[in-house]
Amino acid sequence: MANAEEEKSLQELLSLPILLGDRVTQEAESSKVDCSEVAKQVERLCTMLRSTVRLASTTQSLYERPIRRIVADISKNIERALTLVRKCKKHSGVLRQVFSITTTADFRKVSTSLESSIGDMRWLLSIFDSVDGTNLSLPPIASNDPILAWVWSYTATIQMGELKERADAANELASVAKDNDRNKLIIMEEGGILPLLKLLKEATLPDAQIAAANALVNIATDQERVVRFIVESLGIPLIVKVLGEAPMRVQVSVANLVSRMAEQDQVAQDEFVRANVTRPLVSLLSMDIVLGEPMRQAGRTSIHSLVMNLSSTGNPSVNSNSDGSSRGGHQRKEREAESPDLKHKTKISCSEALWKLSVGSISTSRKITETKGLLCLAKMIETETEELQFNCLMAVMEIAAVAEANADLRRVAFKPSAPAAKAVLDQLLRVIQEESGPSLQIPAIKSIGSLARNFPAKVPRIIGPLVAQLGNKNVDVAIEAAIALGKFVCSDNYNRVDHSKAIIEFDGIPSLTRLVRANDRAQMHGLVLLCYLALHVGNSKALEQARALNILEGAARSVVAQYPDLRELFSRAIHHLTLYQTGVQLHRQPYVP
CATH class of the missing domain: 1.25.10.10 (Leucine-rich Repeat Variant)
Incomplete structure (x- = not known):
């Protein structure tokens, strides 16, 4: 809430020290010997204050903040001067001599304060006299804080x-x-x-x-x-x-x-979406898109045909103007004339903005997936490298994470038969299989994991690459693969049994048992996946040969101690395995939750 001084108009604020200054001059006339210097200083201040009043009345969009700060300080100093002058005026004769001795320090303090105020006003008028940003001298009021x-x-x-x-x-x-x-x-x-x-x-x-x-x-x-x-x-x-x-x-x-603000504040994120910031961002990201280049997977629908199909069904054209104005054609010509380097920088900035806007935002995710945005991201992942490719992967990962928690978005935007969803999935799988950098593989794996409930029972081309990553030399990649596979076989996934069988068929158990020995985080996520497999395919020979029951019982107590919410899962998995593997280890100590 603004204080009383901020609520006053600038003219009101300036009138107070001017009136006080006039009183100082009047009071000082009867004791000029003692107060003349103070009166002269106050007169100089009042002259400067009146110049400021004229400036305020003739200047549009005057920057008021330093005026208010400095004038508030001046008012206090002139009040002190008035108090001292009046005190001096009351004494005469012997008392005046005594008073002059006891108040010499007071006069010095007031004079010093007034001189500082004169310096502040001189500086203030100088920055308004030549407003060019070159006045870097320090007014006394800012001497301790340049x-x-x-x-x-x-x-x-x-x-x-x-x-x-x-x-x-x-x-x-x-x-x-x-x-x-x-x-x-x-x-x-x-x-x-x-x-x-x-x-x-x-x-x-x-x-x-x-x-x-x-x-x-x-x-x-x-x-x-x-x-x-x-x-x-x-x-x-x-x-x-301005962006458009x-x-x-x-x-x-x-x-x-846009990226910075969306990253900092969800309210800003929501306001950007409400203002339809995704439209100019997607439009810029998709400029000069190479429509004729086919997808890398042989036999799959090309992104060229997907884009052309979307265009023919009424989606915004690739180079549509962000605000729908008549500038569209002129803007396209301007874009075509720009350097490839500038275009690349623009795409990097826009892709990062889409990424930050998508974090936890159902509104942004819908805006992107309802247009050509998802397809554009897929194309960038396919053709670009480094920062631009990474930003687009992160945007897809965040949209998929939102879709994981929103069934409607997941079914509509990532419907397996939808062209854009197919394009995205193809690129996610390609990144997982062909890229070697964890910074790219991890968001791709997370994205597929978020969409686990969308896939039908038989999806070997998805399960296979994830299982292969359980043995990745980079433990973080292997952990993410275990987490993603856990979403395919968790109790919430309708096709959990078929997915569990597929993991066994792709020989995932040996890699999984090695993963649980990597570190504490790997152990926890690996054991969770192992628990789900035990529940759904507990009679598997692969689990028996890997001594899954022994592994779970050996680690259960320490893991449950750290993660109490896993107690029931471990208990059920161990109990289920004992139904199929009783007698395999005669001397084992049964797990008691």
Whole structure:
């Protein structure tokens, strides 16, 4: 809630110290010898304050924050001066001599404070006299905190300067914000965000838009205050509009801002989706898509034919304009003229934004899957490498994770016979089988695991690659494969028995038994998978040969001690195995939960 000083108009705030200053001058006339210096200092202050009043009345969009801070401090110093002058006036004769001796220090303190206020006003008027962001001198009020003066100077330029100077000041403010979290909060508290949002709208100078977006990216790392302030300031519709209409080099920075805000705050994430930010993001990601290149799997439907089929059914065209305006054709020509490097950077930024927006968001996931977004992600996974491929995989992983918890989305978006779902699945399996980097394999495995309940009973081309990864040399990849397979054979999966049989048929047990000896995390997830297999195919020779009962009984107590919610699963699995393997080990100690 704003305090009383913030609620006053600037004219009201300035009138108080001016009135107090006039009283000091009047009171000092009867004791000029003692108070003349103080009166002169106050007169100089009042002159500067009146100049500020004229500035406030003639300047549009005046940056008020430093004025309010400095004037509030000046008012207190003039009040002290008035109190001292009145005290001096009451004494005469011998008492005046005694008073002068006892108040010399008081006069010195008041004079020093007034001189500091004069320095503050001189600095304040200088930054408004030449608003170019170059005044990096320190006013006395900021002598112990130089950042405050820099933020004031840069923000004043961003709000009131010429366009080129505003862009330069925004770049400087971005650098200040990057230093530490405290600086970010100072920028917000001193009113720096709204001028940056206003600068972001400035379509006549792309460099200014980029500077504003980059500054906001560096500032927007605090969820509770900064990001939420941008949301409450109605900044998100503005950001989405710029993303859809600006030149491509601006769009890179704006997409980075979308990523940062969506990552920090779910409210921001929801507001971006409400403003339909996915449409320009998908449109940019799919620009120049190579439609004629077939899928790598021989005999499978090409992405070319899938895209063409979707286009013919009324989905947005690959290069559709983000806002549906008449600029669509002009925008396409602008995109075609851009360098491949800039296009690649744009796709990286947009793919990351889609990834961050998708985290835990049913709204984003629906927006992406209801258009060509899912198919576009599949194409990027197929044809791209490194950061762009990784971002698209992470976006698919997050969408799949949302679908795992939402049956409607899972059935509609990832219906096995749907063209986009087929394209995505083909690429996930290709990554699992052909890529060697855990950073790519893990999100692909997680994605398939999230969709486990969508697959029919007989899916050897899915189960086989997952089983193969149980023996991956990278333990983290092997663990994720165990987790994913666990979702295929858990009690919630209708086809759990068939999937369990498939794991046995693909000789997954030897790799699984080696995995449980890798480390504590591998042991826990490996044993959970082993429990489900024991429940569904307990009569398997593979389980008997691997001494599954012995493994479960040997590890049950330690695992259940760490994860009490697994007690029932272990108990049921061990009991089930004993029905088929009684007498195999005559001297074993039975597990007692």
